[in-house]
Amino acid sequence: MGWGMDEAFTATSFGKFFLLAKIAEGGMGEIFLAKERGIAGFEKIVAIKRILPEFSRSSRFIQMFQDEAILAGKINHPNIVYTNELGEIDGSFYISMEYIHGEPLDAFLPPSAPRIPLDHALYIAISVLSALDYAHNLRYGEDLYLIHRDIKPKNILLTYEGGVKIIDFGISKNLQRKFATQPDTVKGTPEYMSPEQIAGSSVIDHRSDLFSFGIVFWEMLTGHRLFEAPTFKETCSAVLHRSILPPSSFNPEIPQELDEIVLRALMRDREVRFPSAAAFRDALLALRRKRGIGSGAIELAAYLQEHFGERIAEADLRLERFKGMTLPFPAEKKSNASTVDFLPDGKRSANEVVRKRSPSFHRPLLFLLLLFVGGGAGLLPLLYKRDAHLDVQSVPEGALVYLDGRRIGTTPLTGIELVPNRVYELRLVKQGYREASQLLQPGPGDRLRLPFRLQAFATLEIASEPPGARILLDGKVVEDRTPALLSHLDPTIPHTVELSREGYLPSIRVFHVQPGEKRSVTLSLTPLPGGGTAAAVASRGKGEGKAHPPARPVASATPKGPPVKPQAGKGTPGEGTSSASRPHPPPLPREASRKEGETSRLTIRTEPAGATILLDGRPLPRKTPIEAFPLDRSGRRTLTLTLPGFAPFTTTLEARPGETVTLQHRFERRQYGQLIVDSQPWTTVFLDGVKLDTTPVLRDNVPAGEHTLRLYNPSAGLDEVIPISIEPGRLNKIAPRFEGFLTVHLDRPAEVYLDGKRIGSTPIDRFPVVIGAHELKLKFIDLSGEMTLPLRIRRGETTRFTEATIR
Structure with a gap:
């Protein structure tokens, strides 16, 4: 409020207000820049929203206007x-609101302005989402369940001091139901609709x-319009x-x-969007902390001053x-006015919801009396004190409260003084x-x-059979071994x-844990084949294979005897360099020679180390390097090595009783590409399963x-498998459109x-x-009426409508 002022407007009195300029005019009302006048020369700049004269006699519009206020x-x-009051002056209803000295967000976006820098865009987004989170969770006697329904750049104001404000907050779900049968009650802007x-x-x-x-x-981040189209219908389609x-x-x-x-915020399926404005905001806050991106009201105000100083x-x-x-006030003119004042907590005034204004001469008399009792000028600072205050409550109570990193007490807290217009x-x-x-x-x-x-943290009591297992929680080592108590688990x-x-x-x-949940779990560990521990077996074969330099894997096992140089062979193209050989095992103690002589073992070294080992598709308990790891059986085995950021390696080994298979592999860095999948109709996407x-x-x-891409939409009867090829360093877009056909032949045009x-x-x-459910409407040119029919399109099939089928 402060943009597009009509300076040709003739200033006029309106009750206790002096209407200075018209700011805007909408479908139901008009908004004015106004000066509120009070006793002893008190003046305050406000915005007045007044119902248009043509709607002032409509009880439905008056009720909507009052409910909005x-x-x-x-x-x-x-x-x-902020809304100050609802009132009526000489039969004209109005809402008095906080005046915002600034402009709508779209005034600071291309093409009329340069693209907003990332740090300021994040600050604006976090501020808006904080407001939405507050409104979506507002409870006042009953569940209001507020939804704005028209979030767009014009309804987000940036003050010249760097503040961010949402206007025109729409109506609650309760009010929507109240007027659901009335046309054009709930509106939105198509290019910003969900x-x-x-x-x-x-x-x-x-x-x-x-x-x-x-x-x-x-649009803030890119400087472009996302769903702009020349017509309303094309915009909806976009x-x-x-x-x-x-x-x-x-x-x-x-x-x-x-x-x-x-x-994620722009997912067309709302079930996979952020579950709340708080979750959306918290994701941005985490990104800002991680990246060290900082901006607030002061920084945004400096940016606006730098780029739009002349305009400001x-x-x-x-x-x-x-x-x-x-x-001046009209002399001796009595105004038939009534008001509803709103307290800071959103309640109406304590005594009466609607009260008639007292005659104006009572107010100066009351003011003089207060001055006399209160000690003259000493009372004035109290009357005009403009500091902001903060009350904080929590369930449960007793939470430590930090304001800008400084501890200020524990909940509940009341009356904390804040500096106006500062971000905390x-x-x-x-x-x-x-x-x-x-924020x-x-x-x-x-x-x-x-x-x-x-939200209370969850607790997980984890045990194992047998006990004494090492614990990794979300990839981090836990000091205790099983059984152990894992506390402070985030339920989100x-x-x-x-x-x-x-x-x-x-x-x-x-x-997946719930807030405050306490769960006990016991996991059974499966013993490795061959008995004993991996460490004990590895110690018996310590030193094997050290003399073998890196080479490509050989085609067959090396016979028993002295170590030999490995044969050169072709590895998998582009997967690095490897060697595999089976030297003679060292002498074993006589009492164990028979048992150990029947066990095949595996030694693997990789560069870099830390690769995950899959043997016949099952993970081994240790990552590379491993030495003389016992295998559960001999014979042909499939081995796969994976390491994030590198191309995986797969080969086939021939494990013979009493032999140790030694493999060395040097990974090559993997190349990546981007993938975008956008199908019509929507589908659930699976990549390689x-x-x-x-x-x-x-x-x-x-x-x-x-790769293999699977697109699945059961409601449309779609389950499509598509082979794709990802080119490195490029954006690979897959946008299939699955269609059927419609034929309409009628006797009437x-x-x-x-x-x-x-x-x-x-x-x-x-x-x-596009396949799936649709709505078909027929408007007969001979003015015999219109007809709306359900339509389901199946892939590759033609759905036909004739006079016989629509009767």
């Missing part, structure tokens, strides 16, 4: 425009706002079907982690000029609970009341536990070479619409349509 009065967050909004879903939840802001964030490229395709400064965050200076002068305008980071820490955090930016006079429900992420013990195959399990996600899917670091889009007039012959 009452709802907005319950919202109190530093990143949402797919479920476009499709007219009867169930719209908070994840719709996340998709909409994902579009805004994508939201539903257009491929979404990662932001780094347009902006090379974008890191891979941010690509993945943005594309003009806006400052214009505002000062408006502030200097004066207009609030953290709550409590033993046994997950840390909670939130704050209070306005003058704000009183922020922040309730937190802390899965945890991987790996148990290993000499002489046993490792056991790996993934656990591993489930990735629902289209659109982006994956970096896909190994170059041949009719216009044919498919999912709301006109595709032509009858007759329609073999029109290509």
Whole structure:
């Protein structure tokens, strides 16, 4: 509010307000820059939203206007425009709101401005998501379940001081139901709508706002429009079907982690989007901490001043000029006015919801009385004190509260003074609970009341049979061995536990825990074939194979006898250099010679070390290098070595009783490419048998070479396997469209619409349509009416409609 002012507007009085300029006009109301006047020369710049005269007699629109104000009065967050009061003056209803000296976000985006730098884009995104998280979780007597439904650049304001504010917060789910039968009550902007909004879903939840802001964030990062199209119908089609490229395709400064965050927010299947605005925000905060990217209100204000200083200076002068305008109160004119004031916690005033204004002469009298009782001028600082305040509560209580890294007490806390318009980071820490955090930016006079429900860590009591196993938790070594108690498990992420013990195959399990859960698990370890421990067996064969230099694997085992030089042979092309040989084992003690003489063993050395070893598809408990590892049987075996970042190596070994197979391998670094899969209709994507996600899917670091892609959509009867080849260092896009055909032959001429889009007039012959469920509408040209029919398209088949089939 502060953009597009109509300076030709003639200033006029409106009750206690002096309307200075018209800011904007919408479908139901008009917004003015105004000066609120009070006793003793008190003045305050506000924004007034007033219902348009043509709607002032409509009880339905008045009720909607009042409900919008009452709802907005319950919202109190530093990143949402604050509502002061709802009132009525001479039959005209109005809402008094906080005035924002700034401009909408789209004024700072291309093509009218340069692309916003990454650090500022992250700050803006985190601020918006903090506001959405607050609103989506707002509870006030009943579950309001607020959804904005129209998140777009025009509804996100940047103040010239570096603040971020959401405006026009829409209506709650409760209010939506109230007016669900009325046309045009709930609106959105097509290029920023979610797919479920476009499709007219009867169930719209908070994840719709996340998709909409994902579009805004994508456009901030790239400087391009994501779903822009020339017509409304084409825009809707783009939201539903257009491929979404990662932001780094347009902006090379974008890191891979941010690509993945943005594309997850833009998943057309809401079940695979971020579950909440908090999860979206926390992912950005983690990225910002990891990358050391820092920006806040001060830095954003400096950026705006540097690039838009002249424009800001003009806006400052214009505002000062408006502030200097004066207009006296009409003499002795009584205004038939009523108001509803909103307290900082969103409640209405304590005594009455709606009260008639007292005659104006009572207020100066009351003020003079207060001055006399309160000691004259000493009372004025109290009346005009504008510091912001913070109240923090948590469930459970007793959490340590940190403000910008400084401990300020434990919950519950009340009356913490804050400097207006400054950005703070609030953290709550409590033993046994997950840390909670939130960014704050209070306005003058704000009183922020922040309730937190802390999530308790989970506890896992892990045991093994036999006990004494080494524990890896999420890849990190745990000091204790089984049985052990694993505490402080974050309930928001899965945890991987790996148990290993000499002489046993490792056991790996993934656990999904709930907040506060205490679980006991016992895992059984499988003994290695041949008995004993790997360490004991390895010590008996210590020193074998040391004399063998790296070479390519030989075609057959080396006969018993003195060590010989390995034969040169061809290895797998492009997989490095290896050697395999079987020297004579050292002499064994007589009492063990028969048993040990029947055991085949395996020695493997790799460069680099640390490779995972798969023998006939089963992992061995140790990584390379291994020495004289006992094999459970002799004969032909398939060996695979894998190491992240390198090409895997697979070969066949011939293990003979009493011999040790020695293998040396030098890995070659693997090349990677990017893969984008975006199918029509949507599909679940599997790459080489591993489930990735629902289209659109982006994956970096896909190994170059041949792969198998599976696209699965049971509702459309689709299960397609596609061989693909990934070219190294390139973006490999797979965008298959699975179609059937539509034919419409009628005796009457009719216009044919498919999912709301006109595709032509009858007759329609073999029109290509994406498989799945659709809506077919026929509008008869002879004005005999229209007909809506369900349509299911099957792959490669033609669905026909005739006069006989539509009756």
